[in-house]
Amino acid sequence: MRPPDNRRRRFEELYQANHDPVLGYVVRRTANGHDAADILAETFMTVWRRLDDVPAGEKARPWLFGVARRVLANHRRGERRHTALTARLASELSAIQRQPRKESADVDALAKAFAELSDGYREVLSLADWEGMSIAEIAVVLGCSANAVRIRLHRARRRLARALSVDPPRRAARAQVPEGDSA
Amino acid sequence: MTKISISRLNPVTDNEIAVLVSTEARDELAEHITAATPEPAPRSWWCRRLIVGIPLMGVATAAAVVAFSSGWVGPQRAEAAALSFQREGGYLVVRVQDPNADPERYREEFQQRGMDIHLKLAPTSPDKAGKVLFMEDRDDPAGRLEVVEGSCGERACSVAVKVPVSYRSYASIVFGRAVEQGEMYDTGADDEPGEGIGLPGIDKYTVAEAVAILRARNVPIEYRYQYRGSDRPYPNGIPADKVDPDWYIHEGLRGSENQAILFVGPEPEG
Structure with a gap:
């Protein structure tokens, strides 16, 4: 049975709107074009299979990233699912050349501090x-609460800042007792 | 306020991504995918369903399940069962009997029936109590889980999970429940620091400014201390008389008694 047209239309809308963002997410986290092609294809295969589960509106993209994240994790665990869908894609993505950029010392330091984070x-x-x-x-991508994300992000930036020792100068703490507020 | 960004480390820019794949390759992939009639995903595949505060089944259904929850096969132990299991057609209807039970007890009771289901009740705001906050399940030949939302307080809870009888895959479900005294909400849809206490962008305020606003609204205030990644020497909260009015606010959360909990320190958030 062929899928109904509206199903296909919904998929195509999601695909058009999210192909590049998902590709970017995947390329930034994979070592080579073949892996990136597999993960991109697997992610959108999942979207096709799970079309009814994809949330509408603005939540669709983070949901897709959540799928890509899971595919990536499985991929790293060795659960590779090579598909025949991706031959051309893999060949095009294999052309990605990560030119070693000439980085300034502060970018090197940032890269080192970033690499050392969990x-x-x-x-x-x-x-x-x-x-x-x-x-x-x-x-939505990580499947946790916004507060948990905020705290993790806050701590991540703080760790980065400490690793780079660029904490802003401490404000002089005042000796005076501020207006009281019972804790 | 200094905010360290890793944008400069981005290995590939969006503009580079946009021209990475030809239109042909892009269309070919979409065509290949949609040419296949969707089939159930392989069993090992994870499916994450994130459902935030969306009622999944009607109140009438929830009520019907509640009415039948007479404890199908309670665990054989001295303490009262944390869950009840009742057979309904091809499903086991699993209801929460004790919303305050240790999640480990739920897990054990599922395990006694050969099920790898992790259930948790997280303290949340009243409008999310009894709703599914998070759900993650795997495909299983037996079918998929269904949840029955309801109301969920500190003592009683009418939420339920309908599990296909032979479902053996992993699943994780978090329902919201009413907070206990002194608890903080575990979840929130806030986007900006301070949104939960009605002061979005609170990290741009000084302590004195935020306190003035919150006082005008008669909101009680508690403080937590943060300095260079540590809460020392005030791990249990800093007394108000030790808080400098010129200090920075890093975050403001709502406590279970509607108090504002301000995370403050002598330096801005790093």
Whole structure:
């Protein structure tokens, strides 16, 4: 039985709107084009299978990122599912050349500090700064509360700042007792 | 306020991504995917369903399940069962008997029936109590879980999970429940620091400014201390008379008694 047209239309809308963001997410987290192609294809295969579960509106994209994240994790665990769908894609993505950039010393230091963070901290930071996601969106990707994301992000940035020793100068604490408020 | 960003480390820009794949390759992938009639995902596949505060089944259904919850096969132990299990057609209807039970007890009771289901009740705001906050399940030949939302207080809870009798895959479900005295909400849909206490962007206020606003609203205030990643020397909260009015606010959360809990420190959030 062929899927009804509206199902296909819904998928195509999701695909058009999210292909590049999901591809970006995947490319930034994979070592080579073949892996990126597999993960991208597997992610959208899942979207097709799970079309009824994809939330409407703005929540669709973080939901898709959540799927891509899971596919990526499975991939890293060795559960690779190569598909025949991706030959052309894999060949095009294999052309990605990561030119070693000439980085300034402060970028090197930032890269080193970032690399030394735990996976969880790197994940929230990269979702926020590379994927430009809001806290609410990251919460959907990671499947946790917005507060948990906010706290993790806050701690991640703080750790980064401490590693770079660029904490802003401490304000002089006042000796006077402020207006009282019972704790 | 200094905010360290890793944007500069981004390995590939959005503009580079946009031209990475040809239109042909892009269309070909979509065509291949949609050419296949959707089939059930392989069993090992994880499916994450995030359902935040959306009623899944009608109140009438919830009531019907509640009416039948007479404890199908209670666990054989001295303490009261944390869950009740009742057979209904091809499903086991699993109801929460004790919303305050240790989640480990729920897990054990599921385990006694050969099920790997992790259930948790998280303290939340009244409008989310009894709603599903999070759900994650795997595909299973037996079918999928269904949840029955209801009301959920400190002592009684009418939420339920309908599990296909032979479901053996992993699942994790979090329902919201009413907070106990002194508890903080575990979940929130806030987007900005302070939104939960009606002061979005609170990290831009000084303590004195935020306190003035909250006082005008008669909101009680508690403080937590944060300095360079540590809460020392005030791990249990800093007394108000030790808080400098010029200090920075990092976050403001709502406590279970509607008090504002302000995370403050002598430095801005890093």
